[in-house]
Amino acid sequence: MQFTASKQTENCLLGPESDSQRTLYPYVTGTSVVALKYKDGILMAADMGGSYGSTLRYKSVERMKPIGKHSLLGASGEISDFQEILKYLDELILYDNMWDDGNSLGPKEVHNYLTRVMYNRRNKFNPLWNSLVLGGVKRGEKYLGTVSMIGVNFEDNHVATGFGNHLARPILRQEWHENLSFEDGVKLLEKCMRVLLYRDRSAINKLQIAKITEEGVTISQPYSLKTYWEFSAFENPTQGAVGSW
């Protein structure tokens, strides 16, 4: 007979100590990543912020990294999980290079590998708390895909994570077209990032834009966007609102 309520009865799916072994909530997080296909390859943008809850704590976090010769990975969500993923991919690329046989993993292969990893972790109730954007060019073919923390994956001409889905994708749906030039692509991404800067509270004004083409990866130096706060609607924002003072 049991007189003491045990943790077991509340949480029958897993053992008593296992909660400390799996991810329950994210701690240091990155916000949106936005990416699009352009004439020569893929352009991707992400700011350099790492938030600790509501505090904008870290301001020099690189959330985009090159993977092998042909791919670029951008991540939002838990930064430590992103670092873990980079370790997995490092090992994957290393073994791929060790074959030394003229074959190499392209962006499609890396994307599918990541999908398998994310989905399998989700099935074990221990997710990697990230939304990933994987872009690349191999043999002239451009590839852009995304994977979420529950393993949802798809490819498209433009993708975004987090708030970017709600604020940037509509802009891209209107203004993206095939064969954008580099300058137009950057302008379009900056437009999206500016909206995110105004409206996403975890965005900071320090971003990088990364480009991947057949030649390789270039990640820009961090820079900031010009913003305008003198709109009359921003002065006295609660004027006329019901129940405010």
Added chain:
Amino acid sequence: MFRNQYDTDVTTWSPAGRLFQVEYAMEAVKQGSAAIGLRSKTHVVLGCVNKANSELSSHQKKIFKVDDHIGVAIAGLTADGRVLSRYMRNECINYNFTYESPLPVGRLVVQLADKAQVCTQRSWKRPYGVGLLVAGLDESGAHLYYNCPSGNYFEYQAFAIGSRSQAAKTYLERRFENLADSSRDDLVKDALMAIREALQGETLKSSICTVAVVGVGEPFHILDQETVQQMINAFEIVGEQEGPAAEPDAAAGQEAAAEQGGSTDEGVAPMDI
């Protein structure tokens, strides 16, 4: 090859530095019926001699599709070959599931070779008694590899294994320099000629051989018996026009299914050109 006191165990070296069990396994390959392979820059053709034990029985399957872009022809202990084909199919499927991309044939043959090597270094195992001609595509084009029981693998422009393969090899040696730019049909024709050499005088017909093709834009498949017989007939006529050695074009017979249809080859009329 004589029996000696160092050949009982695969893990025993001879004083001359040989592993006799491994060498005996290679002998098993030489006893199997012939298999040949040849490649151009874009296509690879596999062929084999497929003789049934008796009129009542069916052929043994010696060519296996491993994936859309890889196939294998075996010579030797066909049961070992079947098991290795299953391993290869598994590896291809697993790679495709993880990476949504075909497993490069160069990597598959290395995995296969490593698997064979393990059996040469465990006292409780024996080497696989089968030679495999692996035909496949990867990023750098079409490839033909030969995997032997010793765990070695080699890449070839053209090769033949099994009994009476030397005759086929001689033919291929004469032809291999031109193979790289061959068209797909010429490649199949050369395969049939090589099979005919391995038959040494026996009439070549589609019921006693099998031919399979894989290439850029063409998934691995075994040619059906009629197609093969037609090609044989075409060569036959050309052969008569050219003069000596009326060679039966090696018909790539199909396995099993071919056998049932094979008995009608007497009634097949030469194809009109």
